[in-house]
Amino acid sequence: xxxxxxxxxxxxxxxxxxxxxxxxxxxxxxxxxxxxxxxxxxxxxxxxxxxxxxxxxxxxxxxxxxxxxxxxxxxxxxxxxxxxxxxxxxxxxxxxxxxxxxxxxxxxxxxxxxxxxxxxxxxxxxxxxxxxxxxxxxxxxxxxxxxxxxxxxxxxxxxxxxxxxxxxxxxxxxxxxxxxxxxxxxxxxxxxxxxxxxxxxxxxxxxxxxxxxxxxxxxxxxxxxxxxxxxxxxxxxxxxxxxxxxxxxxxxxxxxxxxxxxxxxxxxxxxxxxxxxxxxxxxxxxxxxxxxxxxxxxxxxxxxxxxxxxxxxxxxxxxxxxxxxxxxxxxxxxxxxxxxxxxxxxxxxxxxxxxxxxxxxxx
Amino acid sequence: xxxxxxxxxxxxxxxxxxxxxxxxxxxxxxxxxxxxxxxxxxxxxxxxxxxxxxxxxxxxxxxxxxxxxxxxxxxxxxxxxxxxxxxxxxxxxxxxxxxxxxxxxxxxxxxxxxxxxxxxxxxxxx
Numbered sequence: 001x002x003x004x005x006x007x008x009x010x011x012x013x014x015x016x017x018x019x020x021x022x023x024x025x026x027x028x029x030x031x032x033x034x035x036x037x038x039x040x041x042x043x044x045x046x047x048x049x050x051x052x053x054x055x056x057x058x059x060x061x062x063x064x065x066x067x068x069x070x071x072x073x074x075x076x077x078x079x080x081x082x083x084x085x086x087x088x089x090x091x092x093x094x095x096x097x098x099x100x101x102x103x104x105x106x107x108x109x110x111x112x113x114x115x116x117x118x119x120x121x122x123x124x125x126x127x128x129x130x131x132x133x134x135x136x137x138x139x140x141x142x143x144x145x146x147x148x149x150x151x152x153x154x155x156x157x158x159x160x161x162x163x164x165x166x167x168x169x170x171x172x173x174x175x176x177x178x179x180x181x182x183x184x185x186x187x188x189x190x191x192x193x194x195x196x197x198x199x200x201x202x203x204x205x206x207x208x209x210x211x212x213x214x215x216x217x218x219x220x221x222x223x224x225x226x227x228x229x230x231x232x233x234x235x236x237x238x239x240x241x242x243x244x245x246x247x248x249x250x251x252x253x254x255x256x257x258x259x260x261x262x263x264x265x266x267x268x269x270x271x272x273x274x275x276x277x278x279x280x281x282x283x284x285x286x287x288x289x290x291x292x293x294x295x296x297x298x299x300x301x302x303x304x305x306x307x308x309x310x311x312x313x314x315x316x317x318x319x320x321x322x323x324x325x326x327x328x329x330x331x332x333x334x335x336x337x338x339x340x341x342x343x344x345x346x347x348x349x350x351x352x353x354x355x356x357x358x359x360x361x362x363x
Numbered sequence: 364x365x366x367x368x369x370x371x372x373x374x375x376x377x378x379x380x381x382x383x384x385x386x387x388x389x390x391x392x393x394x395x396x397x398x399x400x401x402x403x404x405x406x407x408x409x410x411x412x413x414x415x416x417x418x419x420x421x422x423x424x425x426x427x428x429x430x431x432x433x434x435x436x437x438x439x440x441x442x443x444x445x446x447x448x449x450x451x452x453x454x455x456x457x458x459x460x461x462x463x464x465x466x467x468x469x470x471x472x473x474x475x476x477x478x479x480x481x482x483x484x485x486x487x488x489x
Contacts, residue, residue: 030477031471101464125376125380287437311445312441356452
């Protein structure tokens with residue numbers, strides 16, 4: 001009888017870890033695959049082979065139908081149909097001694113052009129010439145880098161690195177680059193038209209701010225909501241808060257919440273848009289401490305916190321229904337936390353080490 | 364350089380390139396501008412804006428798996444095998460891991476989970 005009770009309890013505990021509206025997660029994994037993970041089963045159900053190599057970034061189109069995967073081995077892009085889980089197109093930008101390097105990026109709403117920051121490598125007679133980071137436009141139909149433009153000197157520090165996230169406005173006219181500032185770029189001329197002094201919080205050991213693959217959103221086309229740091233102009237005291245961007249009108253509002261902690265992850269927002277979660281870390285190396293922060297978006301207030309044992313490097317995500325929080329990355333597993341209690345519920349084995357490409361969830 | 368003479372095709376092309384660069388520098392000095400080739404300088408990796416370092420292992424140096432960025436071990440991934448692949452891709456610890464983007468793209472092809480089956484990783488002899 002005791003054994004039956006134990007089995008029953010174990011079964012119920014396992015059921016409790018299954019999100020109520022289970023979705024499919026796509027995750028980049030070593031050496032060259034995209035894992036298709038069923039939240040309901042808590043298991044990998046398919047592995048999609050990527051012929052262009054190791055995935056480093058992913059982004060979901062605004063209509064949720066296509067996943068754009070950037071790969072590093074041959075500097076490729078593979079487009080996946082989210083419903084059929086098939087690769088619908090793929091190409092590599094490397095061509096013999098001519099090479100291109102890029103991490104992440106974003107496709108325009110029509111799915112024709114892919115915007116990113118590239119470094120071009122040309123083999124010359126006595127050396128390889130490596131360009132500065134450039135704005136790059138990749139034609140997804142032709143499979144070619146069709147336009148590049150220099151990043152203005154004043155923007156190099158803010159978005160010249162690779163840990164930059166991108167969004168495109170619904171009309172395709174403006175590219176937003178989120179780095180140490182928010183730079184708004186005209187997609188026709190690749191010139192910056194606006195610069196906003198808000199910085200994405202950057203974290204030691206946190207990786208999901210960057211690579212363009214895991215930008216959080218309210219899932220409302222044309223809108224983007226995230227955590228940003230801002231400093232006052234007098235004593236430069238850093239505050240963190242919520243910024244809401246209207247990508248078409250280029251308007252935004254920023255609500256400060258409190259003093260900026262040492263590092264923060266991205267903001268994960270529940271489907272009803274009312275609750276949000278992030279991970280805050282303070283201290284470094286052996287004295288690093290990590291906490292989940294639960295925020296109420298109607299009042300912009302932190303309503304709950306809970307410390308959890310964090311990895312040296314990790315990424316933060318959330319289930320499609322907002323009921324579970326995920327800690328993953330630099331390993332072969334996902335730690336599943338309950339979003340209400342902020343307690344660890346389960347650990348899911350992926351069978352492959354996950355890359356820095358992040359996680360894309362589709363219904 | 365005056366006593367060196369180009370004797371093959373490639374050396375002559377290098378000679379021509381140097382001559383062109385010197386002419387550009389002279390022209391720029393006359394007009395008071397800076398030629399684009401001379402804008403680059405020796406810079407520290409820590410300074411901002413960060414220098415444009417080509418991806419790959421050649422220009423990276425870090426002491427190794429034994430210590431973290433603070434000189435201790437508490438900041439390392441545990442077990443350290445959890446970190447081996449991300450270092451392999453980004454070349455963070457180039458002495459111990461091969462370089463994915465330049466010469467060892469297949470190093471991880473026989474080993475999906477480094478923590479569990481790292482014995483399947485090959486030794487690399489450059």
